[in-house]
Amino acid sequence: MQSLQKKWDSVYSQQNGEPRVAEVLQHNHYLLPRQGVALDLACGLGGNALRLAEKGLQVMAWDISPVAIASLAQSASQRGLAIDAQVRDVIAEPPEENSVDVLLVSLFLARELCPALLAALKPGGLLLYQTYCQQKVSDSGPNNPDYLLADNELLRLFPGLKLRVYREESLLGQHDAGMRNQAWMMAEKPLNV
16 A cells, blocks of 8 residues: 555656546536435545535545645635545545445546445445546556556446446547547446345
């Protein structure tokens, strides 16, 4: 964990400006519940956590990097937002079962964690997931296939959810237009689960 933490501390200490908000949240924020508990998992600098808190949700944000969490805590304080930001190894300590109404994961892929993420959603809860794909039109993002989705893999990682929004443009058409290199999904856990 220590070397991974140092890697991300270095990355986040070099980033400036507003924290990034995932497109899956930007384009679909109106589908969020008006209240409830949200978790921004592997939150980085917390752009998603800030947006979720602005939408009125009770927000937790977890990341392995103390640098990222300190930056998020400062941003939340400056905006007057209450966010429970924690340094946490999300693989070693996944969320508890039936603990969140909204779970957002952006630019993070640990396939072994998917069953725990699915279990963490309360019935009727929403999963927003966005990350890099193997079929990319540029070198952005990781190159290691362990951290890249296969074609349509995101659809298979969370069985039993009701798909509400999905986007994966792959290598189709005009490569300099649209949302390339990533897939995103918003899905709902059925009430009767």
